[in-house]
Amino acid sequence: MSLLVNNTIWILINVFLNNSLEQILKRSSTCSSNTAHVFPHHIRSSALKKAIGNHFDDISKCFDDKFRVYNDQRIIRRLxxxxxxxxxxxxxxxxxxxxxxxxxxxxxxxxxxxxxxxxxxxxxxxxxxxxxxxxxxxxxxxxxxxxxxxxxxxxxxxxxxxxxxxLPEMDCVQDEAEAIAYLPVETSMPRLKQIITAQSDATVRAAVAKNMVQTLNWNQCYSGIRDLVEFFVTRFRNETKGFRQTVVSEMGLLGNLFLKMDWEDWSAIRDFIDLINLNDEVPNCQGGLRSIYSQQIHAC
Structure with missing residues (x-):
């Protein structure tokens, strides 16, 4: 945890203990990383919530470029x-x-x-x-x-x-694909499939493939994962390793969407991962694969 985050929590605890806000700011600006590091592991959720609830106005006033309350998710969840x-x-x-x-x-x-x-x-x-x-x-x-x-x-x-x-003013395929990805999946996916199949540049295809996964994520559409991965496996089996690395990295960000899939839907994902294994690309895809496998374990 960074010194900035530790100082943030340190301020909250001291405000909670009714210390002077001026003194808190002065001391926090000079406190060592060792001193600041003590606090986060010993703060009870109830104490943190009470500190925020009782002193939010004072806390918010003292936050500037140096002290940002939102750097710690434990705090933002309690606002x-x-x-x-x-x-x-x-x-x-x-x-x-x-x-x-x-x-x-x-x-x-x-x-x-x-x-x-x-x-x-x-x-x-x-x-x-x-x-x-x-x-x-x-x-x-x-x-x-x-x-x-x-x-x-x-x-x-x-x-x-x-x-x-x-969209009418965009003249770059990548920008068009990214914009289309914001649309509902029933609109975005057919258009993105048309765009990607028309591209001769492998780099552009990889970028559009990323947008295709993103539109599922942005729309929280778990039901479209299997169809998209099957599309990649059947239509882009011989793609570059950069394409597969991009896809699996973006798929790793789908998170809990995997948990909503039927178990049978995982067969398409396993087929895509088989392509990665077949081409000895696992070392380049470790991050995305780790995220996908962790979700598969929870889905069992």
Whole structure:
């Protein structure tokens, strides 16, 4: 656990013990990694929850670039939706909407959302945008301003509108495929299959294959996993090792979707893994394979 995260938890505990906030900040800026490292392993969940509940306003005020509450998932899980929105508006969103629309997926507003339950992300971003800038980010003039990496955090209908607005102006196959992946699977998958079969460049095919797995993940569509993997096995059996490595790495991110599959559906995945074994590519695919096998064990 990083010193930044340890300092964050250390602040919370000291606030909980009613220490002076000014003294906390002063001491935390100079505390050693050895001192900070003691705390995370001994904090009871009930104590952490009580600290946040009783002192959230004070805690949120002291967080700046050095102290970020969302760096520790133990903390973010104990924030209410209202607390998350308050922190998002006061500490996460930039001062202007123009700055917001120029940010990439690893910038604070979007990185923060990865720590939040996917079911409330669109609510957080839409309502917080309105509260911060007094503007509707889903309006016809602002919606197109979202970058290609952003629409996944929008409500379903807004994602569809965004794709329909932006797709005609895209002239890159990879960008088109990524945009289409935001659409519902019943729309995205047939279009992505057409795109990938039309490509002569192996690198482009691998990129589109990644988008095909992503559209299942973004739409939480476990029922489409078997069909997609069978498509890869039958139509792209002789693909490059880069293609298979990309696919298995992205499949490793499907997580709990595997647990919802029928046991018979795993046969397609085993066939794909057999191709990896046949081509001696296991060392290059260890990360994705490890994630897939761990889910298969739980599915047994």
């Amino acid at each position: 209410s939706l209202d607390q998350i929105k308050k922190l998002y508006v006061s500490r996460i969103l930039p001062s202007t909407s123009m700055e917001f629309f120029n940010m990439d997926e690893w910038s604070d507003p979007f990185y923060f959302l990865t720590f939040v339950n996917p079911s409330v992300r669109s609510d957080i971003i839409v309502s917080s945008f309105q509260a911060k800038y007094n503007k509707n980010c889903l309006s016809s003039d602002l919606l197109p301003k979202f970058k290609l990496v952003s629409p996944n955090h929008l409500p379903k209908e807004a994602k569809i509108d965004w794709v329909n607005l932006r």
